Structures are given as C-alpha cells and as structure tokens.
Amino acid sequence: MSKSVPLSQLHKYSLPVHPIDLPDLIPHNPISWVLCLLAYWRSSTVVAKTTIHFKDGDFFVTNDEDIKTLWRDGFFGKGIFSRSEATWQDRTQKRLGLGEFKNLTVEEITALRREERKKFKKERSKLEAKQAELRKAGIVDPFIEERLGLKNLRDKDININVKREIDFREEDNDLLEDGKLKNLEQLQLMPVETLFLKFALNAADVICDGSNLSAQQLFNKISSHRADDQFILNYVSYHHYRSLGWCVRSGIKFGTDYLLYKRGPPFHHAEYATIILPNYKDEEENERVAKDFIWLSSISRVIGGVRKNLVLVFVDIPSQEEFDAQPDLESLFKLYKISEVLYRRWVPNKNRD
Helix, strand or coil: CCCCCCHHHHCCCCCCECCCCCCCCCCCCHHHHHHHHHHHHHCCCCECCEEEEEECCEEEECCHHHHHHHHHCCCCCEECCCCCCCCHHHHHHHHHCCCCCCCCCHHHHHHHHHHHHHHHHHHHHHHHHHHHHHHHCCCCCHHHHHHHCCCCCCHHHCCCCCCCCCCCCHHHHHHEECCEECCCCCEEECHHHHHHHHHHCCCEEEEECCEEECHHHHHHHHCCCCCCCHHHHHHHHHHHHHHCCCEEEECHHHCCCEEEECCCCCCCCCCEEEEEEEECCCHHHHHHHCCCHHHHHHHHHHHHHCCCEEEEEEEECCCHHHHHCCCCHHHHHCCCCEEEEEECCCCCCCCCC
C-alpha cells in the first residue's frame, strides 16, 4: 500500500458495487448525449465480480486481484496467514529482503504499538510513584500532572522508523520459485459473507466441484432448512447491518458474533459488538434457549473492557410451516424480523452524571 494514496480514496466504496461514472451532460449538445449513452452502455456492469471456491466446508479466494477487491471494497474475509488483511506476501518479502517496502503492514504496526505502550506504561508507573512522593510533601508538579492526564497512547506518538534486518532461514527455500516468493496466502470468507456477495450483490461466482452455484444452491449446501437454523439467523443479522452501511466483521475474538465498524478496520476500532439470539413465538421455547445472567455479565465485562458497546440482536423465528412455504430466498428472509437491545453495565461510582 502506498502512502501517497489516502485511506478514504483507497477504500472509496463500502461494497464491491461501483456507481456508473458518466461524463457531464450538456442538454443542448447532441455529442454530449452520445458520449453519456456510450459511457452508460460500457459501464452497464457496475459490480466487481470475484471468484470464491467452496471446498470441504470452507470458502476461500485465491486470485490476487479478487483478494484485493474484496478487502478494498468492504473488508470482506481474512488472510489465512494474517491478522485480517492478506499481508503475508509483503511481510515475507520484507523478511527475506526481496523488495523495497516503505509502508508497514497491520501486523508490524500492531507490534510497534504494543512495544511503545509497554514503554509508556513503565514511564507512567514511575511518574505515579514520583507524584505520590511529592503529594506527601505537599508539592504539585504540573509536568507530572499533565503527563498522567494522557489516558491513551496516540498514533502520532508511535515510532514507525524501524530498521529491518533480513531473516532468511533454510526452510524459506521452499517458498521461492525462480528467485521469487510464491504467494501461498488465501482469503478465507465466512459463509454469511459468501451468501451476501452471491445473493444480495451478485458480486461473486461460487465454484464447487467445477460448478458455479446459484444463490439457492449455495443456501441449500450450508443451511439445515430449519426455521431456527443458526446460520439463517446469522445471515439475516449480517445482511441487516450491511444494508444499513455498517462494515460487519467476525467478533469471535471477543466472544461475540459480529463487530460493527462505521467504515472499516483501517479507519478506527469497532464501536459495537453483537450477540444474535432467537426470539420464538412460543414462550416455552424462549425459556429453553434463554441465557442466564452470569453469561450476560461475562460477555458484558469482556466487551466493556475493550471499550465497545454490546448489542443483543433478537431475530423473530417464523413457524416451520411458514418457512417451508416460501418459494425463494428473498421471500424467505423477509419472514425474519430484527429487534435490538443495547446493553451497558451501570457502574455507580462512574455513572453518577
């Protein structure tokens, strides 16, 4: 990624669907009309089509351009050797000294931030000890007070000028072909992401055993066809938030279903974490699947510790008869309704205002 390209320009579109770029129309100029019609005809396909492979229950993308498109336009998937964006090839080339790279990858930035924060915490501990000594003597040092007022380490405080050393190992020879690094990384997608790209956007060809699956065929392979199938609840919730403009990522590392970003991981942290819960018409069924307070409190403590808001997403479950009577996916998903509850811990000594 080049520093000369701003993130807002690089991630210009929130989905792999781009508006038609038409030239300016001059009403009294017939040539302008012709140019607009020609541009419209040439730009009739506004969806960036990608190819997703389905094998042994996994969805993955191998084409480099498709991987870049899916990450650039909506932050779909995760690199199998990376934290999120597929950066394994860049990181390995840097480690082996195979190219000139001025920018840091996500993993490198995270490692540097952790190191800088360790130094920051050590300095803070020393300042707090010094502050306690001075206060006992009735002295207030403005410099110490100002430094302790910095609650968070800012990105501009992080030193990104690091010296890279070549680290070539004997086993790295297996990664090279004709002196070049083989790109072994793939982009792995969640089932809900794949169905969304296929069904909602028609932005993907899903290949299974050499055949291009339709949205219905794909759904049949990954759904149990029960009205309360967890995959369906997950997809309905995923589709709901994507349609509202949120960037939806897996929340498994925090014990939740999804993380909701306003724009995407490179811009800021996720603001919300969601838990998807079924809401049956039968109260006895709701009591059977209800979570206890210990579970809710545990999840809330984890989410509060990482400064996110917990959203409980209740999905209304239709009857199995209604489910079976639907002729297509669009009418099927319309049966499911979503309601949300924002759950926050109330801490008496912090929430007085």
